[in-house]
Amino acid sequence: MTALNLNPNIPDPDGFYAELLDAHEGLTDDESAAFNARLILILANHIGERAVLSEALRTAKGART
Structure with missing residues (x-):
């Protein structure tokens, strides 16, 4: 299982x-x-x-502002 990567990982994030x-x-x-x-x-x-997707859902839900 791969852990959810929360570190910057997109080349050219501003362009994306x-x-x-x-x-x-x-x-x-x-x-x-x-x-x-x-x-x-x-x-x-x-x-x-599926485990990574579940972790992403939990992380996003906890990141409410």
């Missing part, structure tokens, strides 16, 4: 963030939420390790 914002450009709030849901499911499928 800009690309993510661009992907939301012109979407309504509902379309943006649906896009996020599809993206999460695509990335969860790519990760594929």
Whole structure:
């Protein structure tokens, strides 16, 4: 089992963030939420390790502001 990696791990994080914002450009709030849901499911499928996904859910839920 692979542990959830919470360390910076994305090459060019600012470029990725800009690309993510661009992907939301012109979407309504509902379309943006649906896009996020599809993206999460695509990335969860790519990760594929149920324990890692569960840890990510717990971590995200605990990170509420």
